[in-house]
Amino acid sequence: MIIKDLRITHRNIPLERPFKTALRTANEIESIEVAVVLENGITGKGAAAPTWVITGDSAESIQATLLGPIKQALVGKDIAHFQSLLAAIQSCCVGNTSAKAAADIAMHDAYSTLLGMPLYSYLGDRKPLTTCMTVGVDTPEKMAADAKQAIADGFQRLKIKVGSQPELDIDRIAAIEEAVPDHVMLRLDANQGWKPKQAVQLIEQMQAKEFAIELIEQPVAAHDLDGLKFVTDHVSIPIMADESLFSTRDALHLVAGRYVDLLNITLMKCGGISKAWKIASIAETYGISCMIGSMMEPGLSVGVQHTLQLPTRMSRILIWMHHYG
Numbered sequence: 062m063i064i065k066d067l068r069i070t071h072r073n074i075p076l077e078r079p080f081k082t083a084l085r086t087a088n089e090i091e092s093i094e095v096a097v098v099l100e101n102g103i104t105g106k107g108a109a110a111p112t113w114v115i116t117g118d119s120a121e122s123i124q125a126t127l128l129g130p131i132k133q134a135l136v137g138k139d140i141a142h143f144q145s146l147l148a149a150i151q152s153c154c155v156g157n158t159s160a161k162a163a164a165d166i167a168m169h170d171a172y173s174t175l176l177g178m179p180l181y182s183y184l185g186d187r188k189p190l191t192t193c194m195t196v197g198v199d200t201p202e203k204m205a206a207d208a209k210q211a212i213a214d215g216f217q218r219l220k221i222k223v224g225s226q227p228e229l230d231i232d233r234i235a236a237i238e239e240a241v242p243d244h245v246m247l248r249l250d251a252n253q254g255w256k257p258k259q260a261v262q263l264i265e266q267m268q269a270k271e272f273a274i275e276l277i278e279q280p281v282a283a284h285d286l287d288g289l290k291f292v293t294d295h296v297s298i299p300i301m302a303d304e305s306l307f308s309t310r311d312a313l314h315l316v317a318g319r320y321v322d323l324l325n326i327t328l329m330k331c332g333g334i335s336k337a338w339k340i341a342s343i344a345e346t347y348g349i350s351c352m353i354g355s356m357m358e359p360g361l362s363v364g365v366q367h368t369l370q371l372p373t374r375m376s377r378i379l380i381w382m383h384h385y386g
């Protein structure tokens with residue numbers, strides 16, 4: 062079945078409240094949605110979210126990539142060559158992982174529809190996954206109130222953004238611990254906001270206070286892999302790579318060198334479902350567990366990540382993060 066067209070739509074979706082991390086404050090979700098149209102009318106949909114401070118991809122660059130090299134790689138081709146076309150999306154230009162992710166998702170959607178099954182069936186079995194809600198970084202009092210609200214909304218696990226004004230981080234977690242039931246486990250995400258020695262010191266303080274911390278994500282700068290390893294080697298709480306992990310090559314380097322204990326796979330960083338599978342396979346080979354994260358994304362791409370079932374061995378910590386990596 063020939064791919065007849067590739068179309069895009071640009072939408073801004075306002076948030077109910079601003080979302081803050083150590084890297085940015087977002088007031089809306091910006092979404093570039095892509096439709097891959099087959100000659101029989103079947104349409105596969107995907108979406109990309111611009112995140113300048115993480116991927117470097119803007120709305121303009123995503124649109125230009127989709128309507129330029131990616132469209133050229135797909136339109137007029139037979140989707141029967143599905144795997145070759147997924148590879149063509151990745152090789153048609155360097156970088157631009159968000160646009161590649163959107164096209165990769167849309168191609169998976171079109172192909173599974175052509176095969177007569179929903180995408181979640183095509184991707185694998187349906188095991189229940191644990192979803193957690195992210196609490197944006199703010200004052201200890203505001204974060205405690207947000208955490209309390211998330212628990213009231215039914216979430217059993219919370220991801221807590223820290224790393225902006227690190228001197229407040231102990232008080233932030235103390236306030237949240239006070240506000241939520243004892244069984245609630247916290248996942249901290251510093252979004253590169255700590256220095257290596259500072260990270261070890263803060264984590265040791267948190268452990269001394271017996272905070273219920275399950276893992277700590279990206280404590281130090283993305284490029285500082287030695288710093289990341291220093292933290293991993295000096296604390297007992299598992300350390301997870303997020304901004305340090307984009308490509309399969311990054312994944313291989315991180316797990317082979319034991320720079321981290323865990324990986325956070327995000328479709329906008331790695332370039333889509335096909336790349337996420339490869340990273341998961343690398344992690345599985347080394348016995349490293351993974352989490353599926355997301356950016357500030359629309360339901361279209363978030364939903365895909367929700368149904369992405371990675372290798373079974375990793376499911377013990379395979380967590381679907383409902384809101385924002």
Ligand SMILES: [Mg+2]
Nearest residue numbers: 250278303386
């Ligand atoms: Mg993160």
